[in-house]
Amino acid sequence: MAEDLSIIKGDKRTQYESLIPQIKALVEGEKDLVANLANIAAALKEQFGWFWVGFYWVKNEELVLGPFQGPVACTRIRKGRGVCGTSWAEAKTLIVPDVEKFPGHIACSSLSKSEIVVPIIRNGDLLGVLDVDASELDQFDETDKLYLEQIVAMVNGE
Numbered sequence: 001m002a003e004d005l006s007i008i009k010g011d012k013r014t015q016y017e018s019l020i021p022q023i024k025a026l027v028e029g030e031k032d033l034v035a036n037l038a039n040i041a042a043a044l045k046e047q048f049g050w051f052w053v054g055f056y057w058v059k060n061e062e063l064v065l066g067p068f069q070g071p072v073a074c075t076r077i078r079k080g081r082g083v084c085g086t087s088w089a090e091a092k093t094l095i096v097p098d099v100e101k102f103p104g105h106i107a108c109s110s111l112s113k114s115e116i117v118v119p120i121i122r123n124g125d126l127l128g129v130l131d132v133d134a135s136e137l138d139q140f141d142e143t144d145k146l147y148l149e150q151i152v153a154m155v156n157g158e
Contacts, residue, residue: 005046016147019047027154036155038067044132044151045069051112051135055120056084057128063088066128074108082106084131087117091126093145097138109133116140118148120155 008018023043027036037055045053054068056077063077063084074082080089082105087094096115099105112133120128130152134140 005043007047012141012143013147015047016143019043020147020150023151024154027156031156033156034067040130040151040155041067041069050132050139052109052131052133054131055128056131058088058126063129070133071109071111074106077106083115083117084129087119087129088126091119091121093118093149095140095142095145097140099133111135113137114139116144116148118145118152120152 005022006018008015010018023040026039026043030036041053041055044050050070052068052070052073054070054073055066056063057066058064061079063079065073065075077085079085083094083096083099083102084106086104094115094117096102096105099107099112099115102115112135114134114137116132118130119126120130130148132140132144132148
């Protein structure tokens with residue numbers, strides 16, 4: 001298991017390609033879901049400096065806040081509500097360049113300006129979502145989608 005994260009500069013693709021093997025080393029062999037989610041959130045926040053990075057897990061028909069890095073957040077989100085709840089309902093990654101223009105956006109913080117939410121799906125079941133917020137508009141694109149989907153594929157669903 002890695003104990004230190006090597007933060008590199010460069011374009012987004014280069015940063016992800018350096019970070020993914022490090023995340024794999026962090027979670028490899030670790031069976032505890034909370035530990036893995038916490039380390040993934042921390043690694044992403046450290047590398048990219050995003051405003052908020054965290055996970056919501058499906059429990060009793062709600063998304064419930066899990067491990068995260070950043071300011072306090074909404075604790076529970078209903079299916080179909082906000083970006084996270086919509087990603088859950090549609091079972092797909094959502095990229096939102098301007099959260100103020102997203103219908104039904106849940107403003108956990110007025111400092112959040114753009115967002116990407118990636119569902120975590122195992123054996124056809126949506127288990128949770130990775131939620132990433134930035135304090136600048138239009139911070140996420142198809143490159144983020146590609147690599148964040150690879151990262152959530154490393155999350156165990158147990």
